[in-house]
Structure formats: C-alpha cells, structure tokens
Amino acid sequence: MACFPGTHGGSLLVADVSSGDKGLAAPLAKDRAPYLLAMLNLVKTWVGCPLSLTSIVERPLWRHSEADIISLENGLATFYTQSFFNYFSRAAIVPHRLISPKA
Numbered sequence: 001m002a003c004f005p006g007t008h009g010g011s012l013l014v015a016d017v018s019s020g021d022k023g024l025a026a027p028l029a030k031d032r033a034p035y036l037l038a039m040l041n042l043v044k045t046w047v048g049c050p051l052s053l054t055s056i057v058e059r060p061l062w063r064h065s066e067a068d069i070i071s072l073e074n075g076l077a078t079f080y081t082q083s084f085f086n087y088f089s090r091a092a093i094v095p096h097r098l099i100s101p102k103a
Helices: 029-043 066-088
Strands: none
Touching (some): 029 066
C-alpha cells in the first residue's frame, strides 16, 4: 500500500481521482521518489531481481539526485513489467498520469 498515495488503511480497488497526479504518476521525480523506494523494498525480495536494484544503497530521500530517481524508476519498471509478463502471460497495467481535458 505504501507504493500508492492515499491508500494508507484504504483500498487498492477504489481509485481516488484527486490522487491522479501523485505517487508513481507525479510529474516531478522528487515527488515520485518515496513511492519508488517503497516499490523497491517490495520487488527486491522477488526472485530474479537484478543486482542493479538490490544493490541500491538506502539513504535519505534528499540525497537522491533526479538522475538517480529516474534510473531507479526505469529499472523498476523494466523488472516489474517483465516479471508480470513472465507470471501472467500478459502485459501489466501500469500507473500513468491523468490528463485533464482542455476547457
């Protein structure tokens, strides 16, 4: 639940539309970082997790550069989507940004 905003004590089954630009879908890398690190803590326990992810040294959020966050995000996305496909034989549904309609 720590991987997604607004789910602390809540449900993963009901999406909160007001959180559409938060968490893994936040526009700024620094705002995605806490959720990416929560996801890293989950997937680093999975079989086959690449050394590039398991060897990431945990440090305070403010010590991660934007390049570090984006590199982590790319590694997590690649490993997660491939793992999902390997187990379920279909593409994963991944978090994405909501685009508001133009007035």
